Amino acid sequence: MKITQLFVLSSLLFVFLSCDNTKKQEANLQKTEKASTSTSKTLDAEYTGILTEQDLMSSNYTNRWFTPRKEQYVPHKPSIKIIEKHINDYDIEVFMGTWCPDSHNEIPRLFSILDEVNYDQDKLTVYTLDRNKQSAENVEKGKDIFNVPTIIFYKNGKEINRFVESPRESLARDMAKIVSGKEYKNIYE
Numbered sequence: 001m002k003i004t005q006l007f008v009l010s011s012l013l014f015v016f017l018s019c020d021n022t023k024k025q026e027a028n029l030q031k032t033e034k035a036s037t038s039t040s041k042t043l044d045a046e047y048t049g050i051l052t053e054q055d056l057m058s059s060n061y062t063n064r065w066f067t068p069r070k071e072q073y074v075p076h077k078p079s080i081k082i083i084e085k086h087i088n089d090y091d092i093e094v095f096m097g098t099w100c101p102d103s104h105n106e107i108p109r110l111f112s113i114l115d116e117v118n119y120d121q122d123k124l125t126v127y128t129l130d131r132n133k134q135s136a137e138n139v140e141k142g143k144d145i146f147n148v149p150t151i152i153f154y155k156n157g158k159e160i161n162r163f164v165e166s167p168r169e170s171l172a173r174d175m176a177k178i179v180s181g182k183e184y185k186n187i188y189e
Contacts, residue, residue, distance in 0.1 A: 043061045049127070052121075053111050061098065065104045069108035076172040083175050087119050087179050090160070091153075093152045093154065094107070
């Protein structure tokens with residue numbers, strides 16, 4: 001009889017502690033969800049609009065691919081030196097798709113390169129487009145955006161060159177050619 005009572009009491013204690021712990025976990029999860037939704041955009045595969053690096057890192061959808069790929073990328077060091085020397089002469093406009101595998105590969109690399117060279121991200125604008133390469137704001141109109149990502153480099157307000165979809169060599173090597181004024185043609189030229 002005492003063994004049965006002891007078993008029942010220990011079972012009740014276990015249930016009580018488990019329920020209390022579950023309630024604490026649920027409360028913490030709700031706080032985390034509330035904080036993340038209040039500080040970031042709701043991104044998904046069809047989001048269009050302007051994004052920042054913080055948006056890409058704080059969204060549950062985009063952070064699954066953005067942060068790991070950014071952290072794993074090791075850019076070509078000689079290219080970084082060339083980019084660092086010239087990049088501040090350029091404004092950069094990016095057109096990407098949160099749904100696009102090529103954007104998933106190249107956009108984290110772009111941010112890694114820009115961090116490495118201390119690029120002023122106030123001179124960077126990132127637009128996301130839907131699968132038809134369109135945005136609600138029509139920011140892509142007149143810019144010949146046929147593939148994403150498209151990274152356009154402007155100097156003194158004039159387009160100098162662009163990277164389209166995939167690199168010829170690597171993103172860092174391609175960017176080094178673009179910003180140093182060497183001949184560069186994207187993979188569609």
